[in-house]
Amino acid sequence: MKASQGRVAAIATVIRMAKADPVGAIEIAHRLDVTPKTVQTWRFRRALPPADYQVNGADAWDWMTILRWAGQTGRLRTEAMAAAYKAKFRKDPAPPNEGGAGTWKTPAKQVAAQRAARRTATKPPSTKSVKKKPARKTAAKKAAAAGKPN
Numbered sequence: 001m002k003a004s005q006g007r008v009a010a011i012a013t014v015i016r017m018a019k020a021d022p023v024g025a026i027e028i029a030h031r032l033d034v035t036p037k038t039v040q041t042w043r044f045r046r047a048l049p050p051a052d053y054q055v056n057g058a059d060a061w062d063w064m065t066i067l068r069w070a071g072q073t074g075r076l077r078t079e080a081m082a083a084a085y086k087a088k089f090r091k092d093p094a095p096p097n098e099g100g101a102g103t104w105k106t107p108a109k110q111v112a113a114q115r116a117a118r119r120t121a122t123k124p125p126s127t128k129s130v131k132k133k134p135a136r137k138t139a140a141k142k143a144a145a146a147g148k149p150n
Helices: 002-019 025-032 036-044 063-073 079-089 108-120 139-146
Strands: 053-055 058-062
Touching: 025 036, 025 058, 025 063, 058 063, 063 079
Parallel strands: none
Antiparallel strands: 053 058
């Protein structure tokens, strides 16, 4: 009897896992349209919910856990994500916090491109004059300058 219960439990676990959608930090960043660094910051600050899985030693979450958390904390940045939250949980997501999470107006990829453009922009030349240091004289050059043979 116990063996059959074990098989039933194993089958139930497989069915649950088939419906599960585990995501890691990179997938969370991609789906929520933030940078991976932002997700790592949320992890460091313990803003993310506890991990649902461990995959090869790395934390992973079920996508519904992350979607629920993002909706409750005002971190859904797109209308599509807000619609997915509303369809799944049958309520409106929390509004973005003023001055806090979820108030971004510009997509993450566009912000990254703007930052890259600023880094590569040419800077005006410096007004300071740079003095060159005189070259060091080696012992042979010093001897030659003094007129002494080696």
